[in-house]
Amino acid sequence: MSRRASDPSALAGVPHGLPEWKRAERLQQRAAATGFEWTDPQPVVDKLLEEIEEVRAEFVAGADPARLEDEIGDVLFVMVNLARHAGVDFPRALRHANAKFERRFRQMEQLAADDGVEFAKCSLAEQERLWQRAKSAERQS
Known part of the structure; x- marks a missing residue:
């Protein structure tokens, strides 16, 4: 059967x-x-x-x-x-979202370092500002 x-x-x-x-x-x-x-x-x-x-x-x-x-x-x-x-394509969209997050997060860390601050010691509000800067920089490139 x-x-x-x-x-x-x-x-x-x-x-x-x-x-x-x-x-x-x-x-x-x-x-x-x-x-x-x-x-x-x-x-x-x-x-x-x-x-x-x-x-x-x-x-x-x-x-x-x-x-x-x-x-x-x-x-x-x-x-x-x-x-x-x-x-x-769900997994492709998620892969792209992961890659975008990773690029922006790494950019946030670099922006913090360029500003002479340790990213992990930034407040959440400061991290959010860095995120917006990274996002803006990515859109302009």
Whole structure:
């Protein structure tokens, strides 16, 4: 008996061994094939905002770790869906975001050194100013 015969769900056979972002994408694709799909990205953005609000509410309520994990998981799941709707390769977008963060962070450290200060000893407000300088410099180049 095939797996599909023993489990008639549209989600049957989506491997558990996939990276979780890829499994989320496959689950969403399977659900979409049944018609459980938004027709444009705006409702996905709305859902993302709803899920982010739920994360914020958990922090306000005292951030029970299990609830917070659940809500952040929902945000990540919706982010995969948004990338899928936008035709964006999720891991590539994350790689680019990581590279951008690393470039800017290294630039912040260099700017602090150029100013004669140790980055780790800067206040968060000073670090934020350095971040904005690094971001501005990157955009101008």
